[in-house]
Amino acid sequence: MAEEEEIAGILPELIQLRQHLHKHPELSGREVATARHLEAFLQKYRPTRLLKELGGTPGITGTGLAAVWEGTAEGPTIMFRADIDALPIPEKNAFAYASQNSGISHKCGHDGHAAMVAGLAPLLHRHKPARGRIVLFMQPAEETGEGASALLGDPQFKDLKPDYIFGLHNLPGYPLGQLVLREGTFCAASRGLRIVLTGGTAHAAEPEQGLSPAGALAQLLQTLPFLPGKLPHRELLLLTLTHAQMGEPSFGISPGQAMLQATLRANLEEEMTALSQAVEAQIRAVAREYGLEVDLSYHEVFPVTQNSAEVYAILRNAAAASGLSVHTKEEPFRWSEDFGHYNKLAPSGFFGIGSGTGQPNLHNASYDFPDALLPYGLQMYRALIREVLG
Amino acid sequence: MAEEEEIAGILPELIQLRQHLHKHPELSGREVATARHLEAFLQKYRPTRLLKELGGTPGITGTGLAAVWEGTAEGPTIMFRADIDALPIPEKNAFAYASQNSGISHKCGHDGHAAMVAGLAPLLHRHKPARGRIVLFMQPAEETGEGASALLGDPQFKDLKPDYIFGLHNLPGYPLGQLVLREGTFCAASRGLRIVLTGGTAHAAEPEQGLSPAGALAQLLQTLPFLPGKLPHRELLLLTLTHAQMGEPSFGISPGQAMLQATLRANLEEEMTALSQAVEAQIRAVAREYGLEVDLSYHEVFPVTQNSAEVYAILRNAAAASGLSVHTKEEPFRWSEDFGHYNKLAPSGFFGIGSGTGQPNLHNASYDFPDALLPYGLQMYRALIREVLG
Numbered sequence: 001m002a003e004e005e006e007i008a009g010i011l012p013e014l015i016q017l018r019q020h021l022h023k024h025p026e027l028s029g030r031e032v033a034t035a036r037h038l039e040a041f042l043q044k045y046r047p048t049r050l051l052k053e054l055g056g057t058p059g060i061t062g063t064g065l066a067a068v069w070e071g072t073a074e075g076p077t078i079m080f081r082a083d084i085d086a087l088p089i090p091e092k093n094a095f096a097y098a099s100q101n102s103g104i105s106h107k108c109g110h111d112g113h114a115a116m117v118a119g120l121a122p123l124l125h126r127h128k129p130a131r132g133r134i135v136l137f138m139q140p141a142e143e144t145g146e147g148a149s150a151l152l153g154d155p156q157f158k159d160l161k162p163d164y165i166f167g168l169h170n171l172p173g174y175p176l177g178q179l180v181l182r183e184g185t186f187c188a189a190s191r192g193l194r195i196v197l198t199g200g201t202a203h204a205a206e207p208e209q210g211l212s213p214a215g216a217l218a219q220l221l222q223t224l225p226f227l228p229g230k231l232p233h234r235e236l237l238l239l240t241l242t243h244a245q246m247g248e249p250s251f252g253i254s255p256g257q258a259m260l261q262a263t264l265r266a267n268l269e270e271e272m273t274a275l276s277q278a279v280e281a282q283i284r285a286v287a288r289e290y291g292l293e294v295d296l297s298y299h300e301v302f303p304v305t306q307n308s309a310e311v312y313a314i315l316r317n318a319a320a321a322s323g324l325s326v327h328t329k330e331e332p333f334r335w336s337e338d339f340g341h342y343n344k345l346a347p348s349g350f351f352g353i354g355s356g357t358g359q360p361n362l363h364n365a366s367y368d369f370p371d372a373l374l375p376y377g378l379q380m381y382r383a384l385i386r387e388v389l390g
Numbered sequence: 391m392a393e394e395e396e397i398a399g400i401l402p403e404l405i406q407l408r409q410h411l412h413k414h415p416e417l418s419g420r421e422v423a424t425a426r427h428l429e430a431f432l433q434k435y436r437p438t439r440l441l442k443e444l445g446g447t448p449g450i451t452g453t454g455l456a457a458v459w460e461g462t463a464e465g466p467t468i469m470f471r472a473d474i475d476a477l478p479i480p481e482k483n484a485f486a487y488a489s490q491n492s493g494i495s496h497k498c499g500h501d502g503h504a505a506m507v508a509g510l511a512p513l514l515h516r517h518k519p520a521r522g523r524i525v526l527f528m529q530p531a532e533e534t535g536e537g538a539s540a541l542l543g544d545p546q547f548k549d550l551k552p553d554y555i556f557g558l559h560n561l562p563g564y565p566l567g568q569l570v571l572r573e574g575t576f577c578a579a580s581r582g583l584r585i586v587l588t589g590g591t592a593h594a595a596e597p598e599q600g601l602s603p604a605g606a607l608a609q610l611l612q613t614l615p616f617l618p619g620k621l622p623h624r625e626l627l628l629l630t631l632t633h634a635q636m637g638e639p640s641f642g643i644s645p646g647q648a649m650l651q652a653t654l655r656a657n658l659e660e661e662m663t664a665l666s667q668a669v670e671a672q673i674r675a676v677a678r679e680y681g682l683e684v685d686l687s688y689h690e691v692f693p694v695t696q697n698s699a700e701v702y703a704i705l706r707n708a709a710a711a712s713g714l715s716v717h718t719k720e721e722p723f724r725w726s727e728d729f730g731h732y733n734k735l736a737p738s739g740f741f742g743i744g745s746g747t748g749q750p751n752l753h754n755a756s757y758d759f760p761d762a763l764l765p766y767g768l769q770m771y772r773a774l775i776r777e778v779l780g
Contacts, residue, residue, distance in 0.1 A: 188595070192641030204630040204653045205578070205724035207615075214631045218611035221604045225597075240594040240644050241604045244636040251582030251653045251690050254630050263594045263641045300641050334595035 003382065007375045010122045015371045017041055018115035019097035022368070025086030025104045025111070028141035034084050034114075035063040038138050041118050042067040045125035048133070054157050055140060055150035064151050066137040066160060069124040071389070075132025076163035078388050079346075080381060081339065082117035083110045083142035083167075092365040108362050109170040109355065112369030114138060116168075116377035123382070132389055135160055145300045148341040158345060164311065165348040166384055167339045170373060172361050174354025177376030178325045183312040185267040185304050186350050187333035188236060189340070191276070192299040193262050195220065195283055197292045201247075201256035213258035216290040217246055220260055220283060227278055235267035236334065237275055267332050269304050302336035303343075311349040314387050319351075322383035324376060327354075349384075353377055393772065397765045400512045405761045407431055408505035409487035412758070415476030415494045415501070418531035424474050424504075425453040428528050431508050432457040435515035438523070444547050445530060445540035454541050456527040456550060459514040461779070465522025466553035468778050469736075470771060471729065472507035473500045473532035473557075482755040498752050499560040499745065502759030504528060506558075506767035513772070522779055525550055535690045538731040548735060554701065555738040556774055557729045560763060562751050564744025567766030568715045573702040575657040575694050576740045577723035578626060579730070581666070582689040583652050585610065585673055587682045591637075591646035603648035606680040607636055610650055610673060617668055625657035626724065627665055657722050659694050692726035693733075701739040704777050709741075712773035714766060717744075739774075743767055 017037075026034050039052055047067035054064030063084075091098050091105035099105040106112075117136050124134055137157075141147030151157045171180055197217065202210025221241060228237040240263045247255025264279065266272035280296060287294035307315060319326045333352075342348040353376060360367040407427075416424050429442055437457035444454030453474075481488050481495035489495040496502075507526050514524055527547075531537030541547045561570055587607065592600025611631060618627040630653045637645025654669065656662035670686060677684035697705060709716045723742075732738040743766060750757040 190595070190641075203725075204632055205580070205628070205655060207628075207630045212631065214611045214615065214634070217634070218608040221608035221611070225604065238595070238597075240597045241602065242594055242637055242641050242643055242645065243639050244604070244607070244634060244648070245639070246634040247632055249633050249635070249649075249651065251580075251632050251651060253632055255632065258634070259639075261639065261641060265595060335593075 006123065007378050010119060011375060014115045014119045014374050017118060018111050018369065018371060018374065021111035021114055022106050023097040023100055025099050025101055025106045027088060027104055028085040028144040029146065031063040031084050031140045035065055035138065038084065038114060038118060039065055042121050042136065045121035051156050054154050055147065057150065062150060062154065063140040064138060064157070066135050066157065067121065068133055068135050068160070069129055070133045071129035071131040073131035076388055077133050077135060077161060078385060079135040079137055079160065079162040079165045080117045080120060081165060081167040081342070082113040082138055083147065084114045084138045085110055085141055085143050085147070087143060087363065089363060089365055093368055106369065107364065107367045108143065109369035110142065112170060112373060113168065116374055116381070119374060119378050120381055129389060134385065135162065142338050145302045145338045148338040152341055152345055162346040164388060165342045165346050167350050168353050168377060169337065170355040170369060171352040172355050172359035172367065173357060174327065174352065175325065176354055176356040176370065176373060178327055178354035179319045179380060180327045180329055180352030180354065181315055181319060182329040182332060183307055183309060185235070185306050185332040187305045187335055187337050188265050188267050189269060189272045189302055189304040190263055190265045190336040191301040193264060193279065194297045194299060195260040196295040197258045197287060199256050199292050202254040204252050204254050207254035210254050210256055211291060212254050213246060213290070213292055216286050216292055217244065217258045217260060219286050223282060224262055224279060227282060228275060231274055231278055233271045235271060236265065236332070237271050238265040239275070239279065265334060267304060302338050303340035305337045305340035305350050306343060307349050308347055311347045314384065315349045315351055318380065318383035318387040321387065322380050324379060353380065396513065397768050400509060401765060404505045404509045404764050407508060408501050408759065408761060408764065411501035411504055412496050413487040413490055415489050415491055415496045417478060417494055418475040418534040419536065421453040421474050421530045425455055425528065428474065428504060428508060429455055432511050432526065435511035441546050444544050445537065447540065452540060452544065453530040454528060454547070456525050456547065457511065458523055458525050458550070459519055460523045461519035461521040463521035466778055467523050467525060467551060468775060469525040469527055469550065469552040469555045470507045470510060471555060471557040471732070472503040472528055473537065474504045474528045475500055475531055475533050475537070477533060477753065479753060479755055483758055496759065497754065497757045498533065499759035500532065502560055502763060503558065506764055506771070509764060509768050510771055519779060524775065525552065532728050535692045535728045538728040542731055542735055552736040554704070554778060555732045555736050557740050558743050558767060559727065560745040560759060561742040562745050562749035562757065563747060564717065564742065565715065566744055566746040566760065566763060568717055568744035569709045569770060570717045570719055570742030570744065571705055571709060572719040572722060573697055573699065575625070575696050575722040577695045577725055577727050578655050578657050579659060579662045579692055579694040580653055580655045580726040581691040583654060583669065584687045584689060585650040586685040587648045587677060589646050589682050592644040594642050594644050597644035600644050600646055601681060602644050603636060603680070603682055606676050606682055607634065607648045607650060609676050613672060614652060614669060617672060618665055621664055621668055623661050625661060626655065626722070627661050628655040629665065629669065655724060657694060692728050693730035695727045695730035695740050696733060697739050698737055701737045704774065705739045705741055708770065708773035708777040711777065712770045714769060743770065
């Protein structure tokens with residue numbers, strides 16, 4: 001049977017899987033029903049073994065899954081990763097498989113990512129790997145930047161000892177099925193910084209009895225966004241203020257506390273480190289100047305997602321062999337992925353795949369992963385398997 | 391019967407009234423049960439007439455009350471005002487008459503103010519005014535700055551055509567029963583200003599696609615508090631920033647809107663007007679500079695509460711005759727009262743009365759109006775009646 005026909009044969013089942021996941025979306029770290037459904041799907045295709053409840057923390061059961069198909073001979077281990085979490089965005093679509101979980105929906109297409117990786121299972125069931133082994137794994141909590149780290153902290157997961165890890169993201173705005181490749185940084189690192197400045201409240205009639213953080217807040221609002229421009233950098237370096245809050249919404253109290261949130265973004269880890277250090281020093285200097293206490297914390301920390309020269313060659317060769325159209329991107333994407341963490345475990349390759357030029361953007365309330373994209377992802381995955389295992 | 395004995399005789403009834411009001415506090419503009427209870431109390435002492443549901447607005451029934459005792463001969467009309475609203479502050483006290491309305495309590499002592507004015511009713515019942523008439527009135531919504539204006543907008547209220555209006559506030563920190571007097575400004579004018587700056591949101595990775603209000607917010611935070619110092623002024627002129635909010639508490643969005651709240655304070659109406667104009671001009675200039683839309687609105691507007699030379703002489707003479715200790719205050723109080731509005735209707739006199747040096751501050755969750763203060767207020771009211779009516 002020709003490869004395309006074979007994929008077409010399993011497509012109805014994959015569409016059903018994708019739409020089931022879409023209908024029952026779950027937030028990051030709570031993908032319990034999602035994992036159970038995917039586990040049942042994978043088990044049907046008799047993996048050599050299936051690891052579940054991966055990536056837990058003390059007291060919390062993980063929702064990661066990994067299904068392993070062993071080859072008959074020795075050889076490299078390839079892992080394919082799908083993220084499976086949904087977003088806290090109410091669904092605007094009215095189709096039959098629209099989200100049944102109020103306020104939650106798959107607006108980043110992770111339902112499609114999961115169906116594409118799971119779609120390799122029936123194919124691996126029919127064609128056992130000639131050598132090495134192939135692992136299909138489902139990663140929770142990508143949106144919060146916590147899932148990849150959680151799996152990497154799980155000894156069972158690390159023991160899979162992969163030689164390569166691959167992942168993808170669907171890309172609205174690019175032609176359906178077009179592969180988007182880039183050597184080096186594919187998408188930026190980002191991290192949220194929360195700054196809490198504490199002085200003292202007072203009655204609004206006697207502000208001099210307290211210590212308002214207003215002046216310090218103003219100075220940070222004015223200086224922080226320009227700090228990246230003052231640091232030497234070769235690639236994108238950006239600080240965006242996202243939120244500020246000072247005092248309560250009343251007229252009677254001179255506030256004693258202010259909170260400021262900013263997102264730092266960089267294409268190179270060393271430039272992110274330099275920016276973080278400069279930002280922290282600036283904040284502490286301003287707090288000192290105004291006599292305020294300061295508390296800094298980082299949230300939603302995403303690393304740079306990077307394709308090494310070796311992995312990029314594999315991606316490029318597989319893409320050429322896949323027969324799909326290929327776009328080589330000039331600049332990295334500015335958004336972030338927690339896939340970059342996997343480079344700590346093994347050479348990891350990440351690519352984009354167009355989900356159509358007319359598609360609503362990711363995170364848009366009308367977005368829906370196009371089922372027509374499922375076969376294209378599988379084509380590239382099979383090309384990657386052939387490229388690595390021969 | 392000596393005056394002091396007479397007051398002592400009605401004290402148990404007044405304490406019961408005060409504690410009943412304390413137990414059933416109601417927020418500004420919603421003093422329905424409070425007004426009903428006070429109405430029943432006043433009716434017992436057969437006023438010549440009683441006006442109720444005063445100060446309503448179209449569609450909303452007012453909660454103001456005015457009880458009139460006519461004298462037998464022509465003469466001036468004196469009005470005594472009590473405010474009757476409570477605050478959105480949870481009560482911390484555990485006594486038998488502690489607030490039964492969750493999250494609401496009499497932390498400004500208006501329960502005591504109401505009991506003192508109502509306490510004149512049994513006395514007027516026994517001793518009809520020889521001439522003129524005396525009006526005891528209960529004003530809703532002092533805390534929001536809306537009640538006095540509402541009564542002044544009610545034709546029934548204005549038709550009472552008073553010659554003098556008197557009011558007081560209890561003052562923790564001053565000896566129990568000590569009268570606190572001041573000629574000219576007694577307490578400051580204040581008004582809340584809400585500023586909403588609107589630009590446009592963007593993804594935090596591409597802030598240049600939006601228009602963040604951060605820079606304009608910073609400039610206002612830095613410049614507004616110093617504006618009063620740049621204007622010519624003879625008396626207190628103060629701008630206190632009380633609240634700021636920009637965007638949502640996330641890391642993914644560059645904000646498109648910011649809100650800033652400030653309280654303006656002045657001892658002279660003309661200086662308040664000049665400050666308001668300067669602040670508005672500054673805000674509009676900053677918004678223009680940053681290309682933002684701006685919306686300004688005023689909230690909780692309190693006028694200056696002022697004692698004219700004529701009224702101050704009456705207060706001073708009555709205070710001396712009352713036998714109570716008197717403190718003449720050097721500087722006006724910085725807090726505000728909506729009593730100042732009554733000067734539009736008639737010469738109005740406002741004074742303070744100490745509620746004890748050991749008392750918790752007004753608006754403190756442990757504060758409770760001391761029942762021991764009730765007789766002192768009545769003593770001063772009777773002295774004022776004698777001073778005006780002879």
